[in-house]
Amino acid sequence: MEVTAAVDRVDPERWRATPPAERLRLLRLVRANIDRHFDELTSADCRAKGIDPADPADAHQVGTSIQRVLVPMAANVSAAIDLYEGLVRDRPLQPLAVTPAGDGRFDVRVSPRGKDRLLNSDRTDLLRVVGEPRRVDPYAKPGGIVAVLGAGNVASSFEMIRALFVDSCVVVHKPHHLNEDADRVWEKVLQPLVDVHAASFCPAAEGPALTRDPRLSKIYFTGGTASAKAIMEATDTELVSECGGNNPCVVVPGDRPWTEREIRHQALQIATIVTISGGSICGRTQTLVTSRHWPQRRQFLDAITVALRDLTPGSSTGYPGVDKTFEAFRDAYPGGRLIQPVDDRPASQVMVIEDVGTQGFALDHEAFCQVMSEVALDVAPDAGTFLPAAAEFANENLLGTLAATILIDEDTKKAHAATVDRAVTDLRYGAIGVNTMPPMIWTNPYLIWGGNEEGREFVSGRGNFGNLLGYENAEKSIVVSGFTSPGHLLMTNKRDWLDLSTRFARYAVRPTWPRLSALALAATRGLFRRAGRPDASRRGRRATT
Numbered sequence: 340m341e342v343t344a345a346v347d348r349v350d351p352e353r354w355r356a357t358p359p360a361e362r363l364r365l366l367r368l369v370r371a372n373i374d375r376h377f378d379e380l381t382s383a384d385c386r387a388k389g390i391d392p393a394d395p396a397d398a399h400q401v402g403t404s405i406q407r408v409l410v411p412m413a414a415n416v417s418a419a420i421d422l423y424e425g426l427v428r429d430r431p432l433q434p435l436a437v438t439p440a441g442d443g444r445f446d447v448r449v450s451p452r453g454k455d456r457l458l459n460s461d462r463t464d465l466l467r468v469v470g471e472p473r474r475v476d477p478y479a480k481p482g483g484i485v486a487v488l489g490a491g492n493v494a495s496s497f498e499m500i501r502a503l504f505v506d507s508c509v510v511v512h513k514p515h516h517l518n519e520d521a522d523r524v525w526e527k528v529l530q531p532l533v534d535v536h537a538a539s540f541c542p543a544a545e546g547p548a549l550t551r552d553p554r555l556s557k558i559y560f561t562g563g564t565a566s567a568k569a570i571m572e573a574t575d576t577e578l579v580s581e582c583g584g585n586n587p588c589v590v591v592p593g594d595r596p597w598t599e600r601e602i603r604h605q606a607l608q609i610a611t612i613v614t615i616s617g618g619s620i621c622g623r624t625q626t627l628v629t630s631r632h633w634p635q636r637r638q639f640l641d642a643i644t645v646a647l648r649d650l651t652p653g654s655s656t657g658y659p660g661v662d663k664t665f666e667a668f669r670d671a672y673p674g675g676r677l678i679q680p681v682d683d684r685p686a687s688q689v690m691v692i693e694d695v696g697t698q699g700f701a702l703d704h705e706a707f708c709q710v711m712s713e714v715a716l717d718v719a720p721d722a723g724t725f726l727p728a729a730a731e732f733a734n735e736n737l738l739g740t741l742a743a744t745i746l747i748d749e750d751t752k753k754a755h756a757a758t759v760d761r762a763v764t765d766l767r768y769g770a771i772g773v774n775t776m777p778p779m780i781w782t783n784p785y786l787i788w789g790g791n792e793e794g795r796e797f798v799s800g801r802g803n804f805g806n807l808l809g810y811e812n813a814e815k816s817i818v819v820s821g822f823t824s825p826g827h828l829l830m831t832n833k834r835d836w837l838d839l840s841t842r843f844a845r846y847a848v849r850p851t852w853p854r855l856s857a858l859a860l861a862a863t864r865g866l867f868r869r870a871g872r873p874d875a876s877r878r879g880r881r882a883t884t
Contacts, residue, residue, distance in 0.1 A: 342541050342548040346484065349509035350536040355482040357535070359426040362504065366420045368531040373413055373848050376528050383521035384408040384494050389657055396682070399652045399833040402840030403616055408494045408521060411782050413847035415500040418784040418807050421453075422504065432808060437472055442764065445472050446817070449785035449808060454855050461821035462775070466786060469812040476809065482507045483556025486549050489514040490561035492619045492658055494521035498559040498804050499529070499538065500784070505809060508556060509537050515562075516543040517659070550574050561621075564798055579802035581789045583621040584739015585705050586777065589729045589762075591747040592633040592720035594754055602635070602642045604823045605746055610646035611830040612776045614680075614689060617656035618709040622742045622770065622777035625706050628729045631715040640693060640713065644678060652833050653680030653687030654709075661708035665690065668710045671700040702736050722747065722755040730762045739799040740792040742770040742777030748822050763817055767791050769803060775820040776828065786816035825866060835865040
């Protein structure tokens with residue numbers, strides 16, 4: 340459907356007048372359709388990424404496809420169902436707690452809730468708002484027409500659910516050309532919304548025409564900074580955008596030595612987030628920030644090398660243009676080490692650049708591929724001194740404001756609680772993970788996802804997505820979990836990763852007790868396997884670095 344017809348088809352006034360019970364009925368139909376087209380969506384995403392679902396060597400990448408294409412939309416639909424069930428009963432969803440955070444800010448605890456509390460019992464999900472927390476009901480919003488421009492790395496435009504059910508807007512969706520196959524499946528999934536003139540679709544090539552249509556109220560965009568700037572230059576329509584950046588992971592020296600188990604766990608968590616999807620995800624950690632004087636720094640960096648080389652299956656880098664980016668980093672840092680994962684997967688090398696200094700190419704550029712650098716600050720290895728310095732360094736020297744991580748052991752976090760709280764406040768990022776990685780925030784519809792650069796140069800975008808409860812003045816998302824939480828993403832076995840991903844996605848689609856039990860069983864099996872022998876598909880082989 341060409342752009343004019345696609346915009347003609349949607350009816351914003353009809354959608355605003357659609358009562359909660361009818362919207363809830365439509366959401367349940369969409370949920371059933373996601374279940375029905377689960378395998379078809381996975382196959383479409385695998386084709387786009389060059390992954391063979393029938394090849395055991397690709398099992399982990401199939402699992403990543405499932406998490407990438409299904410979980411974001413499924414989680415948003417399920418949360419929207421909870422929201423509208425509350426509206427229908429005249430008992431709106433409420434925050435779990437609201438606490439002052441200082442400086443005129445408040446932390447609104449939004450999740451986990453329901454059955455998710457059993458999965459994430461050690462996690463706290465907070466929405467930081469500026470000023471007194473104020474919510475706007477979906478039916479109090481003006482509505483309008485939103486163009487949702489799909490991302491190239493993820494074929495799951497969950498921003499459509501935000502526009503439709505949180506902002507009460509109708510949607511015209513344009514896929515990225517890399518994901519047109521998956522988008523055709525999503526059209527079938529969302530057909531109930533098409534039937535009531537709440538959603539329509541147009542071809543990937545129609546992007547420029549769509550963004551210039553004067554009937555649009557907003558444009559939702561996920562992609563590169565240059566593309567976002569080009570859209571803003573071509574139209575006066577408000578652009579809500581998420582554009583990535585160079586995301587730091589601040590490794591806080593402990594008041595006590597980390598155990599070997601703790602070091603291995605954190606190394607695996609970092610190796611997983613650095614390599615998943617071949618590095619082509621916006622929230623991935625790119626830069627480790629350490630203390631040069633931390634006695635365990637060498638041990639920690641060596642553990643990451645082992646995790647990348649011997650313990651984490653290789654993931655191919657295939658996003659267009661990242662091969663050139665990878666070479667640009669190699670040219671800038673000829674001394675950087677190339678680590679080949681032990682399964683010898685093509686295009687899976689990881690470049691690790693230690694001690695890159697406090698200025699330069701590695702800090703000023705987003706990799707979006709399997710490159711990881713380390714900045715060793717010349718700062719004392721104690722939390723009270725190091726953490727404020729690391730936060731200031733990240734704010735002033737790294738590209739973008741999308742996401743940051745703080746890794747700190749439980750004893751040190753407890754002893755320096757005020758310092759940690761201050762760092763979370765001071766870090767000018769839209770998503771802060773304390774002992775967890777930012778993609779856990781991206782998939783949570785109760786939180787927000789986007790840059791935090793009010794009044795700064797445009798890099799990571801403007802505005803945000805998510806915010807299911809409709810809070811005004813949301814500044815950032817904060818997720819705090821246990822230091823070695825069983826809920827962390829640790830990819831160490833191909834088949835286990837596929838099994839866990841499948842069961843997690845099925846649970847996200849329909850969070851029932853049987854599906855929760857199946858997910859818990861898969862997670863437990865993975866924990867036991869990590870504690871035992873290595874993956875048999877990789878045992879006995881080595882790779883050069």
